[in-house]
Amino acid sequence: MTTMVIIGGGQAGSQAIDTLRREGFAGRLVLIGEEPWLPYQRPPLSKKYLAGEFALERLPFRHRAFYDEHRVELRLGRRAERLEAAERRVTLDDGEIIAYDRLLLCLGAEPRRLACPGAQLSGVHALRSIADVERIRPDLRPGARLVVVGGGYIGLETAATARQMGCEVTVLETADRLMNRVVAPETSAYFAAEHGRHGISIVCGARVERFEGSARVDGVVCAGGERHPADAVIVGVGALPVTRLAQDAGLACDNGITVDEYCATSDPAIFAAGDCANHPSPHYGVRVRLESVDNAFEQAKAAALNMLDRRTVHDRVPWFWSDQFxxxxxxxxxxxxxxxxxxxxxxxxxxxxxxxxxxxxxxxxxxxxxxxxxxxxxxxxxxxxxxxxxxxxxxxxxxxxx
Amino acid sequence: MPGVVFIEPGGGRHAVAAPVGVTLMEAARQHGVEGILAQCGGAGACATCHVYVDPAWFDRLPPAEELETGMLETAWEPRANSRLSCQVTLTADLDGLTVTVPARQR
Known part of the structure; x- marks a missing residue:
């Protein structure tokens, strides 16, 4: 019997399962996910879920019954420690060895951390997972002073949510305008005004030098010496592709796991999709690595078809969205x-x-x-x-x- | 829990029960109803959860807001009874609601 293994229980991993079964794959299907939860949607994490307006039960894409019904072996809360491409097998953190015929890597991305002094202090958070939100939420009491480092999607969505929860919010952005890599100056100005109108303090051109505090953070100091008092900090300064497993296995990686237009890595039995995959965009004629729901969804679908030897090119015009106030x-x-x-x-x-x-x-x-x-x-x-x-x-x- | 029937693109009836307060899209997605892609998860950013509401039920739903109307205009084969299922919240009196999933979402 053919075995397909998917590592990564996010949007891409979830979609691949769906496509494999809908397209008639009847063999063994295993999903390995580091987080203990059923595959869930991340976009609400910086919005309604953070605000406590969206119950935990609403985050998963599918009910557990769906996985049972489709005979998906779930290995949740388990980490793939080693990938041996020549032997076509994966070893998990508890020693279980799973052999595969085809493997799909949906390893995602992880928040970029700041290397400056104090970055390890309690109260300095990143936001990527349910566990992160559970740590952050108690810090967002009404009146609490929150400093958000990074004026991109995550930073601004989180800032808006925290403000609506009653926090005093300051956003520190190193560039001269918000979301500078993804939107036009007119759009940056519009959103800066919207955040300002809601009482958020936006500081552009602010380079964070260090976080201060004894055990817990109590301030953020920028180059030039300006200090912003803080009861909590959320750092949203981009994400890096998760590639260690692939790199250790000898797969080609360059800002992500390198795949072709068929989502295949340098090993023809191994595919990659989602935030971790660096892929060609035929429409634009360049290689890209996209951190988006749409790309995770579509690339995983294409990868699943290719795993079934149904040659499918991943060629999409990507799209993105952000909700702020x-x-x-x-x-x-x-x-x-x-x-x-x-x-x-x-x-x-x-x-x-x-x-x-x-x-x-x-x-x-x-x-x-x-x-x-x-x-x-x-x-x-x-x-x-x-x-x-x-x-x-x-x-x-x-x-x-x- | 209200029961809702989705007529899938292949013609099959997929009946699901879901708690009051979740959206029609969530009910479909959690049970794996075919053809409801719902990529944006209900943010109203993708129009891939488009459904045709049974005419007997259409007027009983709260009307669509402007963003939804604008997106539906350019959805795949919109009709007078089109809705984005992520914008319809299940209530007790929607028990028995029937919707048809289009052949395509784009």
Missing amino acids: DNKLLICGLSQGHDRRVLRGEPAGRAFSVCYLRNGELIALEAVNHGKDYMAARKLILGRLRPDLGRLADPGIELRDL
Whole structure:
């Protein structure tokens, strides 16, 4: 009997199980996950789950009955310690050895830590898992002073949630504007104003030098000496792909586990998908590593089909979203390499979009509170639309009519 | 717990029971209803949990908000009775609700 093993119980691992069984795989299927929970959704962790508005039972994608029904052997709370590619076997932390015919690595990413003094103090948190949230939540009492390091998606979502929970929140960002790697200056300015309006203090150009406190953190000191008092700190400064298992097994890795367009690693029996995988994007003609729900979902689906020898290229226009207060930021496509930016609508109207073009082709769009533009753009980008710039800039013309 | 019936793309009836307060999308996803992708998990960011609501039930649901309406317009084959299942919260009086999952989500 053929055995398929999946390491990693997140979005990608969960999706791969689904696809393998739906597409008729009838052999042995094993899912190994380090966390004790059934595969669960991470996006609510910085939002409703952190706020206590979303019960733990609502986080898993599927009920346990689904895994039983589909004969999935769950190894939860277990870590894969060693991968021996030549022998096609995985050894778990309790010594169990599982042999596979095909292996899928969905190892995810882990929060980047700051190396500065005091980073190990109690009260300095990262946010990636349920366990992280359980540690953070008691610190977010009304009136508590929270310093968020990093003005990206995670930092800003967490800041908004903490503010709504009654905390006094300061966001420290090293760049000169928020979310500078992923959105346009107009969008950064809009979100800075929104956070300011809700009473969050945003400090850009702030480089954290050290965390202070005896046992527990009580302040954050920036280069230049400015000190921000803190009862708790959340560090959201990006994530790094988890690759140790793959590297030790001799698989090619370069900012993630290197895979081809069929999601195969340098070992043809081993595939990788999700945040840990560095893959080609045929649409954009570059290699990318994406940390997004959409990519985890779609790449795992493609990987599962390829594990079944159903040759499937992973080629998608990726998309991302972020919820901050009552604002929804929706992004589709990759804007890197754009040579022109076109604004549709006025940020003052609270709903607008920024279009990105390269050599006349629409390559990405970010929409603030504008689901219609975003949905239309997904199709237009895929179709490599070369829009008329005048019409593109006219919010009175529907994007789908371009 | 209200019971809801999903007509899957293949024509099969998938009946599920789910607690009051969860969304129609969550009820579908937790039980593995086919064709409900729900990639964004209910954030209203993907329109991959689109369903057609049985006309007898459509008017009994709270109406869609603007974001949902805008996204449905560009969903795959929207109809007058289209909804994003993540935006419909189950209540006791929705017991018996029947929805059809489209052949595709995009």
